[in-house]
Structures are given as C-alpha cells and as structure tokens.
Amino acid sequence: MGVRPFIGLVVGLSLSVSLAGCAAAAVPAQSALSLQSSQTDAQAAAPTRTVKVTxxxxxxxTKGTLTVAGTLTPAPAAGSRVALQRWSSTAGWQEIGHATPSGGKVTISANQPGSIRTYRLAIGPQSPYAAAASAPTGFSHYVWRGIYKKPLLASGGTGHPQYNVAPPSEAPRRAEAEVLADKGGVVWGDVNTAGCNWVKNWLGNITDGTVRVSLLNGSTVRGSVDMAQETETWLNRQILGVNRLRLQVADVKSGYGPQVATDSMLLCTN
Known part of the structure; x- marks a missing residue:
C-alpha cells in the first residue's frame, strides 16, 4: 500500500517534465518567426543606386554637340555602360549616346540638331542594385543652321527686286543668297526666326557703289551697315524674341543698283 503514492509521485514528475519540455520547444519557433521578419525588412531595404545629372x-x-555630366552613387563596376537618353512622346526614352564612368562620375557627348527636349542618364541593373536613372532634365539646345532651312516668309522691294536663295543642290547648308535691284532700288526678305537667338550674316557687296544692309524687326532697325564698292563685312545681332526678321539691302549710291551676296546663319532650337 505504501508503494502506490511513490509511483504516483514518479508519474506526476514525469508528466511535469514532459509538459515543460513541450513548453521549451516553442521558443525556437518564436525565434524563427523573428528571423523571417528581419529577412523581410532587409529585403525591403535593399540598397539603391542614385543617378544625378550635374x-x-x-x-x-556648329556641330550641335550636347554634353551631359553626372554622378552615380555608389560608383558602378569598372567598364559599366551609362546611357544618355532623350524623351520622345511617341517612342519613350531613346538612347542617343553612352560612355564608361570614371569612378562615380560620367560625361557623355552626342551631336544633336537644335531642340528643346528632356534628357536623363541611366544604368542597367548590377547586383545588388536595380536599374537606375536620373530625374528628367529639360534643356534648350541651340545650334547654328542655315537661315533658309525654313522658306522665306515673304520678299519684295522696289526697282525690280530679286531675292535669289541658292538651291539645296548648290548650297546644302541653306545659308546662301544673292539680292539685287535696279539703281535706287531696295530688296528685302522676311525670315522665320522663331526659336532663334542670334543671326550672323557675311555680306559681300558686288555692285559698283555703296549699299546699306539692314536687319529689321517690323519697323525697328536691329542693325545696319553701309558697304563700299567690292567690300566684305559681317552683320551679327542677338534676336531673342524676334519671330520674323527682315534682311534688307538698299542702294545708297551706285551706277546700276544694289547687288549683295549673303551667307547667313541662325542660332536656333529648331
């Protein structure tokens, strides 16, 4: 009879130890959950690369060379390709040039026509970094072009005026013309200069007397020069905000009327 209580005590102790063991087994499971949560946070905070146009x-x-410099943080692997991209409303981002960075710095140049466009620098993915690009940057790119790339808006004058623009086959730069009129006459041509900043005109007087060459914005004279017989000169002016510029040649004193050869360029975004 005295043995049974002892056996009950042993059984009770064994049950307590077993239950305690079960309770202790839950601790590693809680640690595993905490570890999984930490891994998720680490993945959410994966490293990122920053690209910036400086x-x-x-x-x-003259060539229309556009140069863009930027930084990449952290610096990419040696020999990486960084692209200069231009936005197109129909095709999206298009690469127009690329270069290999030096450390975290990169400079890319590309020849482009005059334009007002948006650009960015971009690099592909490099573990552990995803692909990255700079914020879009707008820029007005001015380039010299022939003044007759766009047709004359109008021409006229007095004394049988002739404003003869050289054809593309003879003057592919679209910059050359010859203007003339009878004795005492005037000849003029109106040029579309919207989007342009400067005009430069080489002038050659090939008549037998003195002529006056003028640049006009409406009735406002933007520049004027008198040229003696068989002389050359330049007439250059800033024309920002002038959408219609008139090039005019007038006879001052000659035997058979004004006759001037011109080679004219505009600095434009178009």
Missing amino acids: SIRTTDY
Whole structure:
C-alpha cells in the first residue's frame, strides 16, 4: 500500500517534465518567426543606386554637340555602360549616346540638331542594385543652321527686286543668297526666326557703289551697315524674341543698283 503514492509521485514528475519540455520547444519557433521578419525588412531595404545629372550644356554650336555630366552613387563596376537618353512622346526614352564612368562620375557627348527636349542618364541593373536613372532634365539646345532651312516668309522691294536663295543642290547648308535691284532700288526678305537667338550674316557687296544692309524687326532697325564698292563685312545681332526678321539691302549710291551676296546663319532650337 505504501508503494502506490511513490509511483504516483514518479508519474506526476514525469508528466511535469514532459509538459515543460513541450513548453521549451516553442521558443525556437518564436525565434524563427523573428528571423523571417528581419529577412523581410532587409529585403525591403535593399540598397539603391542614385543617378544625378550635374550639368548639361551645348559644347559645340556648329556641330550641335550636347554634353551631359553626372554622378552615380555608389560608383558602378569598372567598364559599366551609362546611357544618355532623350524623351520622345511617341517612342519613350531613346538612347542617343553612352560612355564608361570614371569612378562615380560620367560625361557623355552626342551631336544633336537644335531642340528643346528632356534628357536623363541611366544604368542597367548590377547586383545588388536595380536599374537606375536620373530625374528628367529639360534643356534648350541651340545650334547654328542655315537661315533658309525654313522658306522665306515673304520678299519684295522696289526697282525690280530679286531675292535669289541658292538651291539645296548648290548650297546644302541653306545659308546662301544673292539680292539685287535696279539703281535706287531696295530688296528685302522676311525670315522665320522663331526659336532663334542670334543671326550672323557675311555680306559681300558686288555692285559698283555703296549699299546699306539692314536687319529689321517690323519697323525697328536691329542693325545696319553701309558697304563700299567690292567690300566684305559681317552683320551679327542677338534676336531673342524676334519671330520674323527682315534682311534688307538698299542702294545708297551706285551706277546700276544694289547687288549683295549673303551667307547667313541662325542660332536656333529648331
């Protein structure tokens, strides 16, 4: 009879130990849940690469060279390709140039026609970094072009005026013309200069007397020069905001009337 209580005590202790073991087994499971949560947070906070445009400018106004500089943080692997992209409303982002960065800095140049466009720098994915691009940057890219790339808006004058623009087959730059009139006459041509900043005119007087060449914005004279017989000169002016510029040649004193050869360029975004 005295043995049964002892056996009950042993059984009770064994049950307590078993239950305690079960309770202790729950602790690793809680740790595993905490570890999974930490891994999820780490994945959400994956490292990112920052790309930034630091400068954008026209470095050659004749060739139309656009140069964009930027930084990449952190620096990409050696030999990485960084693209200069231009936005198109129909095709999206298009690459117009690329270069290999030096450390975290990159400079890319591309020859482009005059334009007002939006640009960015972009790099593809490199573990552990996803693909990255800079914020879009708008820029007005001015380039020299022939003044007759766009047709004359009008021409006229007095004394049988002739404003003869050289055809593309003879003057592919679309910059050359010859203007003439009878003795005492005037000849003029109106040019579309919307989107342009400067005009430069080389002038050659091939008549037998003095002529006056003028640039006009409506009735306002923007520049004027008198040229003696068989002389050459330049007439250059800033024309920002002038949408219709008149090039005019008038006879001052000659034997058979004004006759001037011109080679004219505009600095434009179009």
